[in-house]
Amino acid sequence: MTEHHHDEAEALRQEILRLTQRYAEITSARPPFDPASSPVPVSGRVYGAQEVHNLVDASLEFWLTTGRFNDAFERRLAETVGARHALTCNSGSSANLLAISALCSPLLGDQALQRGDEVITCATGFPTTVNPIIQNGLVPVFVDVDIPTYNADPIAVAEAVTPRTRAIVLAHTLGNPFDLGAVMDVARRHNLHVVEDCCDALGAHYNGRPVGSFGTVATLSFYPAHHITTGEGGAVATNVNRIKRALESIRDWGRDCWCAPGRDNTCGRRFERKHGGLPEGYDHKYVYSHAGYNLKMTDLQAAVGLAQMDRLSDFITIRRRNYETLHNALRAFDDLLVLPQATPGSDPSWFGFPITLREEAGVKREALLRWLNGRRIGTRLLFGGNLTKQPYLMGRAWRTHGDLARSDTVMNRTFWVGVYPALDDAALGYVVDSIAAYFGRSV
Structure with missing residues (x-):
């Protein structure tokens, strides 16, 4: 692109974004409530001009996989949850799948969950909190709910532990934190992993700390019903470097390579190592250390999420x-x-x-x-x-x-x-x- 064309393109971009902002200001306004005709939904998207501005801005770059908006979004999420690492994905359900699958990773050594291990969870809630336990060959142990907090009964959690128990997976129901003091005490006493399903609870706190900062892994959802939205979308967060590596691999097809999309040879040894039964020097971009998926978020979604964080x-x-x-x-x-x-x-x-x-x-x-x-x-x-x-x-x-x-x-x-x-x-x-x-x- 010539310098003249670059200047013209930039001018057009700014005009597009100005018009986009104005359009969104007009169309995102809500009419006043009318008891004779207005619905009262349980949830819904709430957005304004900045979300639409960011979405169009990202689309003009046409970088359709994860990119600069996603990098910024992940940093904001990590700060909000109080975790060292946050990785986006394509849904809260996928976030739960990533969390449980990462706890089964061989990168964790003798701390990894094994098929047949028991995982304590609540009998009430959303199925995708529980489904990854089953999908990974683990055995869910259902405990009763407490009413009126609608979270797992902490006494039942403590009583349900057996020698086969290796983890506790619980959601903060409808944004109300479960009893993290009691549950984390059980986890410490029995050396158990804890997964905090925060899909309904972004921004909730327990004893002054954000939910998601207590357990081994936390999960988030950005479906339109949730606290912020990217349309479809989710995230996982952790303070443990090995688990972050496992999460990243499983989210990105299970590959051993950690290059960002569009990047090659970040490690500087792409063709210089031996992996498993593969021949010496096999391209590291095509070495798979986990049974993984493609669960990434697009940069267009992340652009919306970044505006929603404000x-x-x-x-x-x-x-x-x-x-x-x-x-x-x-x-x-x-x-x-x-x-x-x-x-x-x-x-x-x-x-x-x-x-x-x-x-x-x-x-x-x-x-x-x-x-x-x-x-x-x-x-x-x-x-x-x-x-x-x-x-x-x-x-x-x-x-x-x-x-x-x-x-x-x-x-x-x-x-x-x-x-x-x-x-x-x-x-x-x-x-x-x-x-x-x-x-x-x-x-």
Whole structure:
């Protein structure tokens, strides 16, 4: 490209970005809430001009795999989570797969998980917290949930440990940290790995520290429903160099090479080593030390995520405020509803507002949800309910600790409504009024 063409291209780029910014300012504005017609979703994307600006900026470079935006995004994530390393990937589900697979890596030596090892996890939640345990030939051990924190019962976690236990894998449910003090104490006493599934909990803290900074590996999701979004996307974080290396390899086809996309011979010994049964000098770019996948994020997604990080603090503040608004208003229904509670010592980054119908309410959950749905109010169950009842677990190797009675309660009587940043006091008031109307009460 000549200097003249370079200047012309740069001028066009700046004009495109200026127009993009203006377009996004106009189209991303939300109309005020109207109780007669507006929906109240449980979640959704919240974005503005900077996200669209970054997305177009990255697209003009046409660097479609990971690149400069992704490098910056990973640095911001590591700082936020309080970890030495953060690596992006294509979803939170893939992040969980990477986390568990990395703990099985031979790079960990005698600390690596082996097929048949037991992994303690919660019986309630989202399946992809648990699925990588099964996919790696490990045995999930399901413990009961605590209500009203909706996290794993820490006493049950401690009691479930056997000589075969090698790890604990738990999610911070709906942004409420699980009891990290108790769980990490169990892990230290028994030399267990801990995976923190933070997919619903970016920005939550426990005893002043960010979730994701306690365990061996942490996972994140950037699906549009979550605290920040890249469309599809996720990340893993760790402080352990060997685990970072395993995560990187498994994410990048399982290759032994650590060159960045578009780079060659970073090690300076690309054709000078012997690997496994391969011939001497076999190209290091095609040496595979793990059973891996291509789980990378694109730079276009990372560009959006980088802009979203600037909004994260405000997003979390609004989520907490919305949680408090619902909690304060729904206290009047304490005889009918079990309201959520933050784990002691925690500062949640609320993803949703879970509610459990009391037996004495005499109400079928589905009847209430149909009522709310008819008023355009979105609801969700606590994901898979009691996961041991899910059809895909039939015939697989797993065991339970205890009777999982509270997990059955979640399966039958729990649901949640949204607190995401696009919901204002008018929308939340409509939710409360609608619940009150169903029970024939006034607020």
